[in-house]
Amino acid sequence: MSTELTRESLARLDAADPLSAFGERFNLPEGVIYLDGNSLGALPKGAAERAAQVVTEEWGQGLIRSWNTAGWFEMPLKLGDKLGQLLGAKPNETAITDTTTLNLFKALASALRTQKADSPQRRVILTERDNFPTDIYIAEGLADLVNSLSQETGVAYEVKLIDGEASLRAALDETVAVVALSHVNYRTGSMWDMDETTAAIHGSGALVVWDLAHAAGAVPIDLNAADADYAVGCTYKYLNGGPGSPAFIWVNARHHERFWQPLSGWWSHKSPFEMAGSYTPANDIRRFMCGTQPVTSLAMIEVGLDIALEADMDKVRANSLELVDLFIELVETRCAGYGLELVTPREHAARGSHVSFRHEHGYEIIAALIDQGVIGDYREPEVLRFGITPLYLTRTDIWDAVEKLREILHTNAWQREEYAVRNAVT
Structure with missing residues (x-):
């Protein structure tokens, strides 16, 4: 990935990607970026009718x-x-x-x-x-x-x-x-x-x-x-x-x-x-x-x-690797200095389709992200975990999610008291 990335350049890549059409096959709430498909996948259209x-x-x-x-x-x-x-x-x-x-x-x-x-x-x-x-x-x-x-x-x-x-x-x-x-x-x-x-x-x-x-x-x-x-x-x-x-x-x-x-x-x-x-x-x-x-x-x-x-699994895998690479690059360039430590392997052959970072306040940061419509999840110890599901995630979704993360870290929004209250399911 280039360090000269912009949201507009990513949007152009999304528009030309045949896999982007699969996003229309799922029901997701407006304004939500869903990065938790590694715990619970999104609702396919037709499932409720079935x-x-x-x-x-x-x-x-x-x-x-x-x-x-x-x-x-x-x-x-x-x-x-x-x-x-x-x-x-x-x-x-x-x-x-x-x-x-x-x-x-x-x-x-x-x-x-x-x-x-x-x-x-x-x-x-x-x-x-x-x-x-x-x-x-x-x-x-x-x-x-x-x-x-x-x-x-x-x-x-x-x-x-x-x-x-x-x-x-x-x-x-x-x-x-x-x-x-x-x-x-x-x-x-x-x-x-x-x-x-x-x-x-x-x-x-x-x-x-x-x-x-x-x-x-x-x-x-x-x-x-x-x-x-x-x-x-x-x-x-x-x-x-x-x-x-x-x-x-x-x-x-x-x-x-x-x-x-x-x-x-x-x-x-x-x-x-x-x-x-x-x-x-x-x-x-x-x-x-x-x-x-x-x-x-x-x-x-x-x-x-x-x-x-119906999807081409090789294409799904290729997009997964690209999106995780993008996520890592954006976090490391746009969220540098905030204590996020990558724990997922960089090597393509050594990783699956989610990416994880460690931070001492990982739970609170994830809670703040969820409150802002970016849904990831948390795993002990101190791990922020993001599932990359190419059937309904785009490059601009990744950009927007990292921007929300950067904003939360820059403003210390994660420090609000309610974000420290642990839910039964994290």
């Missing part, structure tokens, strides 16, 4: 018949195959179901069971110290559950934490069963090289679970090309599925037959409506499901997925 169709027509008129006539029963797999096109998945490897937390539990349980059959000495779950906390909690909870139910004596299952690539490679030994990594770090935006990291993990004899919560819909992904084992993630961030929309789980087809569902609900049964007295798992990705699915939420996901599939 939800109303499910409620008034399919439920209201079709009633119970809609499980068959409206395709409710097959929706998790139909949408999973759509999403799979963004993940490098083969048909019938992806299901949209449950939450990321539950899907991570299933994937880790599957990996431990597989490793116990093949290499019983492998009882370590490796994950990042800086991983999203629920990923660590679930790994620790699973290890504790297995140990509490085991009658074996001696070596127990345990969770070990690593710090970066060198730490990971040093920890990979004959005791490691599975490695759980977030492709893009939730706080800093740093990104693992999926291909190289998966190869290193497999070279040690371990399996890998990728958390794609901050990657799906934001960066190009090819799980099969990387030869990954499992992946999980949410649909409410860059995929614009709506608040709390169901998550997804991807399982490499080679693992389908070996996994016995630890949460063996009837929807994962081979023939759920036979009401059999014993459990026989489905022989495909359906075996990773649990119970009855939330149809209205699932239906809304499809609207965002269709938009994502």
